[in-house]
Amino acid sequence: MKFLSMGKVVLRSLFGKPSTYGYPFTPREYPDTLRGAIGIDIDACIFCGLCARKCPTDAIEVNRQEKSWTIKRMQCVYCSYCVDTCMKNCLWTEHTHVVPDTVKQVDTYKQEPPEAEEEAAEEQLETPASTEASLGQTDSESAGQAETPEPQEGEPADA
Amino acid sequence: MAKRTVIPFGPQHPVLPEPVHLDLVLEDETVVEAIPSIGYIHRGLEKLVEKREWPEMVSVIERICGICSFGHGMGYCLSIEGNMGIQIPERAEYLRLIWHELGRVHSHLLWLGLLADSFGFESLYMHTWKLRETVLDLFERTTGGRVIFSVCKVGGLRRDVDADTLALMERKLTELVPEIEELAKVFIEDSSVGSRLKGVGVLTAEEAAALGAVGPVARGSGLRMDVRLEEKDRLYVDLGFEPCVETAGDSHARCVVRIRELFQSIELIKAAIQRIPDGEVSVPVKGNPEREYIARVEQPRGEAYYYSKGAGEKFLKRIRVRTPTNANIPAMVKTLAGAQLADVPILILTIDPCISCTER
Ligand code: SF4
Ligand code: SF4
Numbered sequence: 001m002k003f004l005s006m007g008k009v010v011l012r013s014l015f016g017k018p019s020t021y022g023y024p025f026t027p028r029e030y031p032d033t034l035r036g037a038i039g040i041d042i043d044a045c046i047f048c049g050l051c052a053r054k055c056p057t058d059a060i061e062v063n064r065q066e067k068s069w070t071i072k073r074m075q076c077v078y079c080s081y082c083v084d085t086c087m088k089n090c091l092w093t094e095h096t097h098v099v100p101d102t103v104k105q106v107d108t109y110k111q112e113p114p115e116a117e118e119e120a121a122e123e124q125l126e127t128p129a130s131t132e133a134s135l136g137q138t139d140s141e142s143a144g145q146a147e148t149p150e151p152q153e154g155e156p157a158d159a
Numbered sequence: 160m161a162k163r164t165v166i167p168f169g170p171q172h173p174v175l176p177e178p179v180h181l182d183l184v185l186e187d188e189t190v191v192e193a194i195p196s197i198g199y200i201h202r203g204l205e206k207l208v209e210k211r212e213w214p215e216m217v218s219v220i221e222r223i224c225g226i227c228s229f230g231h232g233m234g235y236c237l238s239i240e241g242n243m244g245i246q247i248p249e250r251a252e253y254l255r256l257i258w259h260e261l262g263r264v265h266s267h268l269l270w271l272g273l274l275a276d277s278f279g280f281e282s283l284y285m286h287t288w289k290l291r292e293t294v295l296d297l298f299e300r301t302t303g304g305r306v307i308f309s310v311c312k313v314g315g316l317r318r319d320v321d322a323d324t325l326a327l328m329e330r331k332l333t334e335l336v337p338e339i340e341e342l343a344k345v346f347i348e349d350s351s352v353g354s355r356l357k358g359v360g361v362l363t364a365e366e367a368a369a370l371g372a373v374g375p376v377a378r379g380s381g382l383r384m385d386v387r388l389e390e391k392d393r394l395y396v397d398l399g400f401e402p403c404v405e406t407a408g409d410s411h412a413r414c415v416v417r418i419r420e421l422f423q424s425i426e427l428i429k430a431a432i433q434r435i436p437d438g439e440v441s442v443p444v445k446g447n448p449e450r451e452y453i454a455r456v457e458q459p460r461g462e463a464y465y466y467s468k469g470a471g472e473k474f475l476k477r478i479r480v481r482t483p484t485n486a487n488i489p490a491m492v493k494t495l496a497g498a499q500l501a502d503v504p505i506l507i508l509t510i511d512p513c514i515s516c517t518e519r
Binding site: 005006008009010013019030031033034035054056077078079080081084093 | 211215218219280282283286289292299300301302303304307309317318324341342344345348349
């Protein structure tokens with residue numbers, strides 16, 4: 001039987017450096033292998049929705065019409081199933097976590113139309129009358145082909 | 160006869176790490192009977208099998224417990240792999256062993272800290288948990304997660320670990336051994352710790368066997384039982400595994416079993432790192448589970464089993480997990496009868512209760 005057997009350890013700790021990080025002043029260094037927050041290269045995404053289907057917590061929403069990809073940050077459990085599923089390899093895990101917050105963060109990424117189309121759309125905007133006409137055309141066109149994956153506002157400018 | 164009093168204990172109580180409720184029937188300061196009730200943290204995880212396809216179900220099963228999460232994920236995968244007749248690559252088997260044993264080191268360090276906390280030895284508690292950080296850092300570096308690892312999948316593993324990282328793991332664990340030894344001495348030899356643990360809550364081998372105790376509780380009472388031994392796991396046989404058994408049957412014996420297992424697990428990990436072969440870590444999986452299968456795993460707390468029943472579809476018909484705490488509750492109730500009220504927290508802790516696992 002021993003008495004005060006912790007003494008040496010306690011004294012060493014008392015005069016040694018603290019074992020804890022000085023968070024938030026000393027930032028935490030994460031290893032490269034960390035499965036952290038999900039990042040997306042939105043331009044490479046084809047909005048197939050596979051990642052949303054595989055997500056166990058339904059944290060991802062993909063809107064093909066609006067070309068948007070939304071992630072509910074606080075719902076994500078960092079399993080990275082979405083990363084494994086994506087055929088376009090446009091998802092990855094960052095080497096850091098989402099920062100604490102007082103509201104539930106929701107991030108939406110929107111794919112901008114490609115540049116050529118953007119210019120065309122701008123030209124259209126300069127001539128309001130024709131824009132209205134072509135927009136009207138868009139509606140009727142897209143209504144006719146509801147299943148078409150990419151009905152776009154910019155497109156009819158070429159028509 | 161002294162007057163009997165009933166004290167409701169839990170589910171929320173400062174000394175309880177988990178929500179279990181006990182009605183303690185007391186005569187003066189002595190417990191004559193303890194009536195447990197659970198049901199405060201049921202999450203319906205098994206039912207989710209109807210909503211999640213079986214490959215994704217791993218992520219649900221892992222969340223049964225935040226401490227033995229790797230073991231749960233592995234147990235589920237073993238069950239499905241047995242169901243479908245899949246043989247995983249040898250490298251994956253070794254890595255699973257390494258992570259599973261690392262999980263045991265993590266769990267036992269955590270438990271030792273909680274034990275120290277339960278008898279009010281706060282500095283011992285903090286120092287034990289400090290050591291646990293090293294293990295969590297190793298998990299983070301190798302799996303990408305600190306608590307939920309998401310590395311197991313049916314057919315093997317989702318990521319490999321390179322040789323440098325394995326060497327780092329070996330080095331860190333070697334450095335950890337003397338630090339654990341220092342604290343182990345306090346748990347085993349210190350007189351104040353001994354006076355709280357020795358002769359408290361004695362469970363004989365016959366009682367442990369009759370009540371179906373598992374894991375360190377059974378081994379602390381002298382039963383040589385361990386799923387790693389009984390399943391004749393080839394890897395454990397090759398590594399010369401022999402379960403740690405103590406015969407005293409009291410709280411101190413259960414503590415010593417876990418301390419010896421800490422060192423044993425570290426040795427197993429180091430031996431596995433020496434032997435790990437190169438190669439793939441997963442095999443492609445085709446088809447769906449069609450049969451019934453039970454896989455057993457020795458979790459840090461004892462034997463857990465994983466039953467799966469498939470119907471050739473993406474959704475399984477049934478998943479059932481029996482966790483070690485479930486099996487150890489009768490033993491806990493037995494040790495509580497006749498104990499002093501002040502020893503109740505320690506006796507609850509010595510079975511290392513995980514009520515969240517029990518209720519799932
Ligand atoms: S799986 Fe990839 S390509 Fe498909 S919607 Fe998700 S991120 Fe986009
Ligand atoms: S990491 Fe997992 S939980 Fe998070 S968005 Fe991807 S699939 Fe969903």
